[in-house]
Amino acid sequence: xxxxxxxxxxxxxxxxxxxxxxxxxxxxxxxxxxxxxxxxxxxxxxxxxxxxxxxxxxxxxxxxxxxxxxxxxxxxxxxxxxxxxxxxxxxxxxxxxxxxxxxxxxxxx
Numbered sequence: 001x002x003x004x005x006x007x008x009x010x011x012x013x014x015x016x017x018x019x020x021x022x023x024x025x026x027x028x029x030x031x032x033x034x035x036x037x038x039x040x041x042x043x044x045x046x047x048x049x050x051x052x053x054x055x056x057x058x059x060x061x062x063x064x065x066x067x068x069x070x071x072x073x074x075x076x077x078x079x080x081x082x083x084x085x086x087x088x089x090x091x092x093x094x095x096x097x098x099x100x101x102x103x104x105x106x107x108x109x
Contacts, residue, residue, distance in 0.1 A: 002066070003066075004062045004063070004065045004066030005063060005066035007058075007059075007062045008059045008061075008062035008063035008066060009063075010059075011056070011058045011062065012055070012056070012063075014055040015051075015052050015055040015056040018051035018052045018055070019052045022044075022047065022048065022051075030047065030051075031043070031044070031047050034046055034047045
């Protein structure tokens with residue numbers, strides 16, 4: 001889970017640097033080209049969303065996952081990629097274990 005906290009810190013750093021670049025006196029090339037292509041308001045909004053808001057949201061999600069211990073991202077390479085997980089209970093066993101649901105379905109029919 002330390003990996004998620006490190007990714008969150010990286011995302012916060014990216015968003016902070018991008019926010020400082022937007023607020024600075026000098027405009028940077030990407031912001032200028034986006035303003036030129038999309039117009040001032042839309043270009044600034046797209047630049048803000050892609051370079052500040054999105055990394056900030058990703059940082060919050062990964063920080064929450066790192067603190068709570070949830071596995072947010074599955075590994076790309078599985079340890080046993082061709083192993084199929086089998087369900088322990090069949091559909092009939094599941095319906096027998098939940099008689100209230102069976103009554104609901106029969107009363108609706």
